Amino acid sequence: MRMVIPIKQILDPAGITVRRDKERIFINREEYIIDPGSKAALEAALRLKEERDQAETIAISLGPARTDDALREALAMGCDAAYLLSDPAFEEADLSVATLILAAAVRKLGGADLILVGRQSGDTGAGQIGPRLAEALGYAQVTDVYALAVENGAARTTRRWGKGYATVQVQLPAVVTVAPEAFPPRYPHGARIMNAYREWNVPVWGCADLNLEPSSLTPLLTFRGESFPPPLEPERFRGNPTTVAQEVITALTLHKLINPGGGSHGL
Amino acid sequence: MDFSFFGELLEEEREITPEVTEGYRNLWVAAEAADGTLPPSTLEAIGQAREIANQIGVYVWASLLGDGVEPLAQQLIAYGADRVLVADSPSLAEYQPEVYVKILADLVGQHRPEMLLMPATSLGNDLAPRLAQRLNTGLISHCLKLTLDMSERLLLGTCPALGGEVYHTFACPQARPQMATLEPGYFRIPSADPYRSGEVKRVDLDLGGVTGRLSWLEREASVELPPVPLSRAKIVVSAGRGMGDAEGFALVQRLAEVLGAALVGSRGAFDEGWIPEDRIVGVGGQFIAPDLYIACGLSGDIYHYFGVQSARCIVAINPDENAPIMKVAHMAVVGDARQVIPAMLNALGR
Ligand SMILES: Cc1cc2nc3c(=O)[nH]c(=O)nc-3n(C[C@H](O)[C@H](O)[C@H](O)COP(=O)(O)OP(=O)(O)OC[C@H]3O[C@@H](n4cnc5c(N)ncnc54)[C@H](O)[C@@H]3O)c2cc1C
Ligand SMILES: Nc1ncnc2c1ncn2[C@@H]1O[C@H](COP(=O)(O)O)[C@@H](O)[C@H]1O
Numbered sequence A: 001m002r003m004v005i006p007i008k009q010i011l012d013p014a015g016i017t018v019r020r021d022k023e024r025i026f027i028n029r030e031e032y033i034i035d036p037g038s039k040a041a042l043e044a045a046l047r048l049k050e051e052r053d054q055a056e057t058i059a060i061s062l063g064p065a066r067t068d069d070a071l072r073e074a075l076a077m078g079c080d081a082a083y084l085l086s087d088p089a090f091e092e093a094d095l096s097v098a099t100l101i102l103a104a105a106v107r108k109l110g111g112a113d114l115i116l117v118g119r120q121s122g123d124t125g126a127g128q129i130g131p132r133l134a135e136a137l138g139y140a141q142v143t144d145v146y147a148l149a150v151e152n153g154a155a156r157t158t159r160r161w162g163k164g165y166a167t168v169q170v171q172l173p174a175v176v177t178v179a180p181e182a183f184p185p186r187y188p189h190g191a192r193i194m195n196a197y198r199e200w201n202v203p204v205w206g207c208a209d210l211n212l213e214p215s216s217l218t219p220l221l222t223f224r225g226e227s228f229p230p231p232l233e234p235e236r237f238r239g240n241p242t243t244v245a246q247e248v249i250t251a252l253t254l255h256k257l258i259n260p261g262g263g264s265h266g267l
Numbered sequence B: 001m002d003f004s005f006f007g008e009l010l011e012e013e014r015e016i017t018p019e020v021t022e023g024y025r026n027l028w029v030a031a032e033a034a035d036g037t038l039p040p041s042t043l044e045a046i047g048q049a050r051e052i053a054n055q056i057g058v059y060v061w062a063s064l065l066g067d068g069v070e071p072l073a074q075q076l077i078a079y080g081a082d083r084v085l086v087a088d089s090p091s092l093a094e095y096q097p098e099v100y101v102k103i104l105a106d107l108v109g110q111h112r113p114e115m116l117l118m119p120a121t122s123l124g125n126d127l128a129p130r131l132a133q134r135l136n137t138g139l140i141s142h143c144l145k146l147t148l149d150m151s152e153r154l155l156l157g158t159c160p161a162l163g164g165e166v167y168h169t170f171a172c173p174q175a176r177p178q179m180a181t182l183e184p185g186y187f188r189i190p191s192a193d194p195y196r197s198g199e200v201k202r203v204d205l206d207l208g209g210v211t212g213r214l215s216w217l218e219r220e221a222s223v224e225l226p227p228v229p230l231s232r233a234k235i236v237v238s239a240g241r242g243m244g245d246a247e248g249f250a251l252v253q254r255l256a257e258v259l260g261a262a263l264v265g266s267r268g269a270f271d272e273g274w275i276p277e278d279r280i281v282g283v284g285g286q287f288i289a290p291d292l293y294i295a296c297g298l299s300g301d302i303y304h305y306f307g308v309q310s311a312r313c314i315v316a317i318n319p320d321e322n323a324p325i326m327k328v329a330h331m332a333v334v335g336d337a338r339q340v341i342p343a344m345l346n347a348l349g350r
Helices: A036-050 A065-077 A095-108 A129-137 A190-198 A241-254 A260-265 B004-011 B040-056 B070-079 B097-111 B122-135 B246-259 B267-271 B324-328 B337-347
Strands: A002-006 A009-011 A016-019 A024-027 A032-034 A056-062 A081-085 A114-118 A140-151 A154-161 A164-171 A174-178 A222-227 A235-238 B027-031 B060-066 B083-088 B115-119 B139-143 B145-149 B154-161 B166-171 B178-182 B199-202 B214-221 B235-239 B262-265 B292-296 B313-318 B331-334
Touching (some): A009 A065, A032 A036, A036 A056, A036 A065, A036 A140, A056 A065, A065 A081, A081 A095, A095 B122, A114 A129, A129 B097, A129 B122, A140 B122, A154 B214, A241 B313, A241 B331, A241 B337, B027 B040, B027 B097, B027 B122, B040 B060, B040 B070, B040 B145, B060 B070, B060 B097, B070 B083, B115 B122, B122 B139, B122 B178, B154 B178, B235 B246, B246 B262, B246 B292, B246 B337, B262 B267, B313 B324, B313 B337, B324 B331
Parallel strands (some): A140 A174, A235 B331, B027 B115, B115 B178, B235 B262, B235 B292, B292 B313, B313 B331
Antiparallel strands (some): A140 A154, A222 B166, B139 B154, B145 B154
16 A cells, blocks of 8 residues: 655744734744644554555655755654655645645656545645645545544545544545544654664655646735734623623634634534 | 745736636535535625625525535525525435535536635535636635725635634635635624525536545544643643632533643642642643633632743633733633533533
8 A cells, every 4th residue: 555645844833923913923933844734644644554564655745945854754753755846846836736746746656545634734724735636636535534544445534524523434546634633643763863864865856857847837826915813802701601601602713712613624 | 934925926916817717707605505404604605705796796606515405595595695506416415525526617617607605614625625626726715704806806815824823815816716715603694585586496417427435434423532742732721729629620621621622720729639730830830832721710820820821812710800810811701610611611512
């Protein structure tokens, strides 16, 4: 079984302060990490690999040269191979362009039985790469998966569905997007970290390697500005407990601090 | 992520190639039916579509796919749709991404909507990106707000980034339809007008051999989530001596459970024997930085507060308005936590 895990490198949120009152983002420490969604996808893939004799895990990432670090971390976690997809022509990739590039890489690798990605990336949180990639490759898809097993050419998943969960079986090849809260990632093994830099090779694939015409890589979405949610003003709630409780829950929901009924996953 | 390039992008000239956008008209909502009703998220999308359609003078169309969904079409009209395309068939009883994409892509090809809105639900989040890829168009997902750039007739979608701390606005000038998914709870549900007229049209299903590759085995599955280390918990619920007794503490425990939160406490809670020592928050214990900290029945003495000062939002429940925690809380609930927490659980539907 061949698993391909597209991972994304993002700026470490711990090094960023957002000042809503000043409407500014301060980058205190420019450090990069593997996006938590991608890391969960790696974890899910490595667990499947451990359960069987014949399994291969390949991490791929679209990004600038520094993304090499993320791929070496994936190797240190236990992946068998890693490829960096990097080219000046990739720099302005939006989600549709990223999909083309990632799909081209999967094809060059000879396809996959299972592609694992995060449900949503940790910075932009679009949640599009998984289903877009499935469409580009003609694979089946299951999103927002909390449990995963593979048997006889099919994956059995437990996915979030509305307010609850459903068990869904999917034929391979398939793209599965995973819920980060369900697959806490392992720590890379000390010796493997050393090896990841000393012994492994992370090939870089650009336009020519992937047979992509730079002119075909035109983004569809354009950025039209940044804004900030209003700062949390101190607020007092008093009165009848039932009313007060309702008000607090509503306020917390609107500030996206809680997710009653699954929030973005709810119906 | 390098934020500097956003500025440059903004400066760029924006031109629209007419052939890309020509012949596309009207605003569509891919409606959803769940358990024989239209969920609020679909009504919100219809309401938003109606508002935009009125501004640019076009019709609102809705598509409705499923088994036994036709009776709901009239309701979509009551909430603001002008025309509803219904694909009602036992073969659509279960959601299959490829089948739904095929039907919607065919309808879009025939009728060429200018904009296509979908709720950001489990189904919408699964379907919209795949459909956008099939249609070779852009999708602005998880929108909290939609506006129009009237000069170019562009849909502007604002969605959260960096975990909701920042909003980004996008447009899709060069491809049609312009697609967006709408985050549930952010848009107004319009009021229904049962006398509103509109047209319901049945769609002739031609799946062209496309079949689903999913088998829905069980609808009511459950999952057991691994515990989240305290340092990474997004929501932390905390108890203090003010909860009174074990029964009071159990309420806090229940709240943590329902919110999927980590459970901690003050030194006071530790002294009462409710929490282990490694769950004390404060200078003499753990330092945490959750998005949300709910302090129940604790005074928030400075020794304690030091450990949570980096929390994004502090909610405190305390009858004493002058307790230190009430001065630093973003949401200070003046009241008896033994009454407020059960009411919160109730409001959360538990
Ligand atoms: C050197 C030093 C280090 C310390 N380090 C820490 C530390 O790391 N962490 C820590 O927590 N403490 C620490 N302390 C202890 C700290 O000073 C406080 O004594 C302790 O935090 C108080 O715990 P409490 O808030 O649970 O109890 P109290 O201070 O007794 O507060 C109880 C609160 O509950 C409220 N209340 C009463 N009834 C209700 C009700 N029905 N509903 C809601 N609210 C109600 C009261 O109004 C009151 O505000 C330290 C102290 C010292 C001296
Ligand atoms: N540039 C990228 N390179 C590789 N994988 C990516 C990239 N961007 C996103 N992904 C994968 O797609 C998932 C969802 O991302 P998104 O659709 O951007 O929210 C991430 O968790 C990654 O697994």
